[in-house]
Every structure is written in C-alpha cells, then in structure tokens.
Amino acid sequence: SQQGEEDPQALSIQEGENATMNCSYKTSINNLQWYRQNSGRGLVHLILIRSNEREKHSGRLRVTLDTSKKSSSLLITASRAADTASYFCATGDTGRRALTFGSGTRLQVQP
Amino acid sequence: SAVISQKPSRDICQRGTSLTIQCQVDSQVTMMFWYRQQPGQSLTLIATANQGSEATYESGFVIDKFPISRPNLTFSTLTVSNMSPEDSSIYLCSVESGDYQETQYFGPGTRLLVL
Numbered sequence: 001s002q003q004g005e006e007d008p009q010a011l012s013i014q015e016g017e018n019a020t021m022n023c024s025y026k027t028s029i030n031n032l033q034w035y036r037q038n039s040g041r042g043l044v045h046l047i048l049i050r051s052n053e054r055e056k057h058s059g060r061l062r063v064t065l066d067t068s069k070k071s072s073s074l075l076i077t078a079s080r081a082a083d084t085a086s087y088f089c090a091t092g093d094t095g096r097r098a099l100t101f102g103s104g105t106r107l108q109v110q111p
Numbered sequence: 112s113a114v115i116s117q118k119p120s121r122d123i124c125q126r127g128t129s130l131t132i133q134c135q136v137d138s139q140v141t142m143m144f145w146y147r148q149q150p151g152q153s154l155t156l157i158a159t160a161n162q163g164s165e166a167t168y169e170s171g172f173v174i175d176k177f178p179i180s181r182p183n184l185t186f187s188t189l190t191v192s193n194m195s196p197e198d199s200s201i202y203l204c205s206v207e208s209g210d211y212q213e214t215q216y217f218g219p220g221t222r223l224l225v226l
Contacts, residue, residue: 042219
C-alpha cells in the first residue's frame, strides 16, 4: 500500500536551476531511499539515508531526513536535461524488508 | 550492487492467457521482491519470495493469480494468470544488496499490455 506522498507531483524547471522534491511518510522507518525512473523503465537507485542520519550527499544530490516530521527532501543542483525523469522515495519500514513507495514526482528539465 | 535481468522486457497478451516473467540476479540473494507499477502510478509490492519457502503476498494479491517460484538463490519467476486488461502494468523484481542488505536494486522491468 502507498505510504507516502511526494510533492510536487510535477515540476518543470530550466537547465541549471535546482530541483527540490519532498517526501512524507507515516510509519517508523529504518531507512529511506530515492530512485529515478526514466520513461517507465527500471528504477535506478540514487541514494539511501538511514534513520539516524540527517543529511547525505552524492554528487549533485543532497538528501535530508527529518524523522520527527516524517519527511525527506531530495535536492538536485545544477539540473540537466538528462535529469528529466520520475523520482520516487521509498521507505524501509521497521520490521519489514520490502519497500513502501511514495507517489513520485515527475521532473521536467527544459534545455 | 546487484545486476538484475528480466525476461521478457515487454509483451502483448490476450485476455485469459498467462505470462511468466523471469528474474535473474548475478549473485546469491536471500530475498527477492516483486512489484507492480500500473500506468502512471507508483510501485506496489505484490509479494516477497524466499528460496525454499512459499512466497508471502501483500493484501490484494493472491497466489492463484500471481504464482511465484523461487527455485534457487539467483532466480525467480512471477506468473500473471488469466490476464485481463487491468493487469496491464510494468512488473519489476528487486533484491537487497550492499553492506547491510539495505539497498534494493531493481531489474529493468517487464512491460505487459493485455488486450
């Protein structure tokens, strides 16, 4: 079942701008993972942040996690047209091995 | 990370027929997961498959409709039985990998269209 909501549902920006996507969830988690999906293909793993971490960086990606607010954000800096995709957050819930996915954000980066 | 392949990559099927989707991993893994992504939607877990035991299905998914096999630690199949147009979706398998078996990696998906 869907646990989380992501906002915005869709985001359109110009190349070079930053893109921020937010994810909220409802239960206790061990970790939260972000994925990218291009045009209905397979999911590419971007980054994992554990429940005891507050911020993580990977290249142009910055992820934050606030467990008190049950929310996370993904920031993509200096976006490129190739970043155009759908982005999903997924939680590794306590006591459960499978992931629970958010609703996703469709990002369009205009060249 | 784990490298996962799926077959077929896509198929068009007639209603009432069945399709078996294969998932192959390049390393031995304990748990494999099958997800469904309906058009324009997010991913929903169908079932979790452990080698040597029956798959565990999520609410709304039943073994008669989605039988799963897990004959060894690198392979699994999902069958979509007695298909209807509502089964048109992308079906994805995933596995845990990494230092603490936390990260889940996904196969490229099988895009199914039922006419």
